[in-house]
Amino acid sequence: xxxxxxxxxxxxxxxxxxxxxxxxxxxxxxxxxxxxxxxxxxxxxxxxxxxxxxxxxxxxxxxxxxxxxxxxxxxxxxxxxxxxxxxxxxxxxxxxxxxxxxxxxxxxxxxxxxxxxxxxxxxxxxxxxxxxxxxxxxxxxxxxxxxxxxxxxxxxxxxxxxxx
Amino acid sequence: xxxxxxxxxxxxxxxxxxxxxxxxxxxxxxxxxxxxxxxxxxxxxxxxxxxxxxxxxxxxxxxxxxxxxxxxxxxxxxxxxxxxxxxxxxxxxxxxxxxxxxxxxxxxxxxxxxxxxxxxxxxxxxxxxxxxxxxxxxxxxxxxxxxxxxxxxxxxxxxxxxxx
DNA sequence: TATTGTTATACTCTATAACTATA
DNA sequence: TATAGTTATAGAGTATAACAATA
Numbered sequence: 402x403x404x405x406x407x408x409x410x411x412x413x414x415x416x417x418x419x420x421x422x423x424x425x426x427x428x429x430x431x432x433x434x435x436x437x438x439x440x441x442x443x444x445x446x447x448x449x450x451x452x453x454x455x456x457x458x459x460x461x462x463x464x465x466x467x468x469x470x471x472x473x474x475x476x477x478x479x480x481x482x483x484x485x486x487x488x489x490x491x492x493x494x495x496x497x498x499x500x501x502x503x504x505x506x507x508x509x510x511x512x513x514x515x516x517x518x519x520x521x522x523x524x525x526x527x528x529x530x531x532x533x534x535x536x537x538x539x540x541x542x543x544x545x546x547x548x549x550x551x552x553x554x555x556x557x558x559x560x561x562x563x564x565x
Numbered sequence: 566x567x568x569x570x571x572x573x574x575x576x577x578x579x580x581x582x583x584x585x586x587x588x589x590x591x592x593x594x595x596x597x598x599x600x601x602x603x604x605x606x607x608x609x610x611x612x613x614x615x616x617x618x619x620x621x622x623x624x625x626x627x628x629x630x631x632x633x634x635x636x637x638x639x640x641x642x643x644x645x646x647x648x649x650x651x652x653x654x655x656x657x658x659x660x661x662x663x664x665x666x667x668x669x670x671x672x673x674x675x676x677x678x679x680x681x682x683x684x685x686x687x688x689x690x691x692x693x694x695x696x697x698x699x700x701x702x703x704x705x706x707x708x709x710x711x712x713x714x715x716x717x718x719x720x721x722x723x724x725x726x727x728x729x
Numbered sequence: 730t731a732t733t734g735t736t737a738t739a740c741t742c743t744a745t746a747a748c749t750a751t752a
Numbered sequence: 753t754a755t756a757g758t759t760a761t762a763g764a765g766t767a768t769a770a771c772a773a774t775a
Contacts, residue, residue: 424646425634429627432698433705434608436718439725441605442648444598447728460765463593470589477733482588484606489766491735513733513774534596541597544723552713553720554600559708561603564611624742641756653743655758677751677756 437560444541451533457526462534464493465519465527468503473516475508502526601724608705615697621690626698628657629683629691632667637680639672666690 429435445459452459467482468474476494480487494517497503502523505515519527545553593599609623616623631646632638640658644651658681661667666687669679683691709717 422635422642424631424642427630427634428695428698429630431718432702433709433714433718433721434612434698434701435627436721436725437601437605437608440721441601443725443728444601448598458764463599466591466593467588470591471586474586475733478586478588482590485765486767487734488736488768492765495735511733511775515734531592534592534598537598538596540728541724544727545597545720549716549720550597553717554595554597556709556713556717557597557600557604560705561600561607563708564607564704622741639756649742650744651757652745652759656742659758675752675756677749679757 444537447540448534448537451537452530455526455529455533457530461493461497462527462530464490464497465502465523465530468517469519469524469527472518475514475516477514479517497523608701611704612698612701615701616694619690619693619697621694625657625661626691626694628661629666629687629694632681633683633688633691636682639678639680641678643681661687 426435448462449459452462463483464479467479471478471482474482476490477487479494480490483490494503494505498505500522501520504518504520504523506518508514508516542550590599613623616626627647628643631643635642635646638646640654641651643658644654647654658667658669662669664686665684668682668684668687670682672678672680706714
């Protein structure tokens with residue numbers, strides 16, 4: 402029940418703050434889907450900010466991690482693992498190779514495929530991003546609370562795996 | 566410590582299923598940020614599917630709801646409410662007006678601004694989307710469980726509001 | 730015939746900066 | 753000078769379809 406002003410928009414409530422008409426979000430405010438999206442956007446933006454400090458794009462993080470943990474992975478396997486079409490991965494891998502973070506080798510037994518691996522520079526970048534991610538995780542942990550964390554993640558995993 | 570096959574990729578494990586090399590997600594698997602993103606993508610894709618059945622775009626839903634619940638809202642207010650730049654909203658509003666879902670009126674007291682409101686068709690579409698959203702929410706509820714739901718949403722709201 | 734990866738192309742969503750018309 | 757909304761433009765991320773090389 403927020404009220405604060407007179408008949409006009411409540412301007413100048415506090416010094417220097419822009420006037421903001423209180424917005425009614427209706428049922429959105431209590432829906433999981435909407436709040437999931439808001440939380441994800443905020444979390445992503447925060448991690449984006451941390452990544453930018455390293456000169457990296459947050460979208461590259463999962464790709465680097467998947468290549469690091471799955472030596473000799475092919476582009477098709479990588480695209481399946483990240484749930485994107487292989488054609489979407491072409492420019493991403495190309496960018497990582499161009500910047501010397503990922504190495505691509507033709508496979509002799511099947512000359513259509515590549516094997517992807519991190520270079521030393523790629524491992525370095527991944528380490529930096531991992532450190533940023535851990536810091537971000539600690540921030541999230543504070544908001545979630547240790548008591549609820551495991552259950553919170555379990556629910557997220559259920560949603561990712563089972564929502565139809 | 567998952568192992569399952571011989572020397573080659575385990576192909577043909579079950580009839581007709583594509584061979585999938587088990588992927589190691591490393592620390593991603595246990596991080597909130599990553600699981601938040603996966604859950605949000607899955608939830609959004611599911612709602613997208615429901616919206617498509619109505620011939621609508623899920624991205625329009627929040628916009629319609631905000632206009633419905635905040636009569637005479639201006640485009641600048643709407644852009645602030647949805648956390649996007651006003652220039653991003655121009656094509657969205659234009660599309661809604663063109664399709665007869667939203668009505669735009671010039672304001673006499675300040676002829677720079679518009680007042681946005683839903684038309685009857687807009688209200689109809691919003692009602693259809695709301696019904697789809699409720700169904701989607703019921704699916705999410707099943708995965709979350711009544712016991713944890715309030716706490717789950719509270720955490721999402723905290724992340725959206727406070728993550729830095 | 731089927732698969733791997735690339736190319737051509739297109740669509741959505743977003744932003745910044747410069748603009749117009751009003752204030 | 754400042755604000756509301758538009759336009760021009762660009763970039764990221766995604767997809768489908770057609771293709772060349774290889775299997």
